[in-house]
Amino acid sequence: MATVLVFLDNPGATLNKSERELLSLAASLGEGTAALASEAGQAYLDGVGSYGVAACHVPADADLGTYLVAGKAAFLAEAVRLSGAQVVLLGNSYEEKEIAARVGVRLNAGVITDVVGLDPDLTATKSDFAGSYTVTCRATTGIAVFTVKPNSYEAAEAGTPEGPRIIPVETALPAAAARITGRVDKPASGRPELSEARVIVAGGRGVEGNFKPLEELADALGGAVGASRAATDAGWIEHSAQVGQTGKTVSPQLYISAGISGAVQQKAGMQTAKVIVAVNKDADSPVFEIADFGIIGDLFTVLPQATEEIRKRRV
Ligand SMILES: Cc1cc2nc3c(=O)[nH]c(=O)nc-3n(C[C@H](O)[C@H](O)[C@H](O)COP(=O)(O)OP(=O)(O)OC[C@H]3O[C@@H](n4cnc5c(N)ncnc54)[C@H](O)[C@@H]3O)c2cc1C
Numbered sequence: 366m367a368t369v370l371v372f373l374d375n376p377g378a379t380l381n382k383s384e385r386e387l388l389s390l391a392a393s394l395g396e397g398t399a400a401l402a403s404e405a406g407q408a409y410l411d412g413v414g415s416y417g418v419a420a421c422h423v424p425a426d427a428d429l430g431t432y433l434v435a436g437k438a439a440f441l442a443e444a445v446r447l448s449g450a451q452v453v454l455l456g457n458s459y460e461e462k463e464i465a466a467r468v469g470v471r472l473n474a475g476v477i478t479d480v481v482g483l484d485p486d487l488t489a490t491k492s493d494f495a496g497s498y499t500v501t502c503r504a505t506t507g508i509a510v511f512t513v514k515p516n517s518y519e520a521a522e523a524g525t526p527e528g529p530r531i532i533p534v535e536t537a538l539p540a541a542a543a544r545i546t547g548r549v550d551k552p553a554s555g556r557p558e559l560s561e562a563r564v565i566v567a568g569g570r571g572v573e574g575n576f577k578p579l580e581e582l583a584d585a586l587g588g589a590v591g592a593s594r595a596a597t598d599a600g601w602i603e604h605s606a607q608v609g610q611t612g613k614t615v616s617p618q619l620y621i622s623a624g625i626s627g628a629v630q631q632k633a634g635m636q637t638a639k640v641i642v643a644v645n646k647d648a649d650s651p652v653f654e655i656a657d658f659g660i661i662g663d664l665f666t667v668l669p670q671a672t673e674e675i676r677k678r679r680v
Pocket residue numbers: 568569570571572592593594595596607608609610611612613623624625626627628629630631634644645646647650662663664665
């Protein structure tokens with residue numbers, strides 16, 4: 366049975382959805398083990414253990430968290446060596462893709478990114494060129510490294526919470542590794558994280574810098590606020606809100622697109638949403654080609670009406 370190592374880059378208070386998906390995928394492929402890039406609390410460790418992970422590799426040097434990707438890659442490569450893992454799973458963030466690439470070089474391992482499906486025989490499915498092509502591929506090396514897109518694999522029910530065995534890993538850090546010298550916490554919006562939200566209200570250039578009607582609708586629905594690249598590039602909302610080819614891939618139950626034309630690069634990040642509602646004042650806008658429900662109208666009229674109606678029905 367293959368040993369499958371899951372890299373968990375930013376342990377929080379408890380496991381998030383994409384971490385549960387990775388751990389479930391690992392359990393389906395073989396014997397799961399984990400490597401945590403920084404210290405974690407007992408609730409988090411119990412959560413990891415509840416997916417059948419018996420051992421967690423952690424950095425022996427608590428300072429590792431202050432290094433950027435080079436330090437984490439050195440640690441992960443060492444954890445792979447110690448555990449004897451043949452399969453390594455990471456998330457699909459830019460940082461994790463870079464870590465995967467560096468681990469691939471260190472271990473002479475094949476690396477496959479943007480994975481949306483992984484068969485028991487390790488054949489990976491990738492969605493390429495903004496979802497225009499579906500590609501299947503396999504690593505031919507002894508160790509295979511995969512970065513997996515969120516929402517690609519259904520998280521299984523967790524078992525009994527049980528803290529895994531902790532294995533400290535001594536890492537020789539590369540001399541030239543860049544270090545983080547300060548961190549500022551982002552103020553909490555109280556809204557769900559974009560890639561995990563069940564409802565997303567996303568705005569584009571048509572919002573003209575005013576995201577208030579979108580935030581109000583998102584709050585009425587308990588959802589998150591997303592954006593097109595035109596809106597993030599304009600500085601109207603932070604870059605972490607960008608949905609699409611070069612932003613986040615989301616798969617909510619409901620995606621409300623407002624003032625977004627529906628370019629192929631935007632679609633690449635949201636076309637797997639269960640229900641898409643588009644609000645656009647141009648009846649010929651391409652977004653209506655993928656929308657389940659289309660509203661031709663001014664978003665500054667349509668969204669406040671929807672919010673008011675939802676609030677009324679909630680009372
Ligand atoms: C390599 C590359 C990567 C990219 N990655 C991404 C990505 O990750 N995500 C992404 O989104 N884009 C991405 N883009 C950009 C993409 O090609 C489009 O330029 C962008 O999505 C357009 O954003 P938009 O729909 O908000 O703006 P526009 O295309 O300008 O559309 C604005 C829409 O708003 C409508 N509108 C205007 N006013 C109102 C109103 N009051 N009420 C209702 N509707 C209104 C208009 O009719 C129009 O359809 C990428 C491009 C490249 C080349």
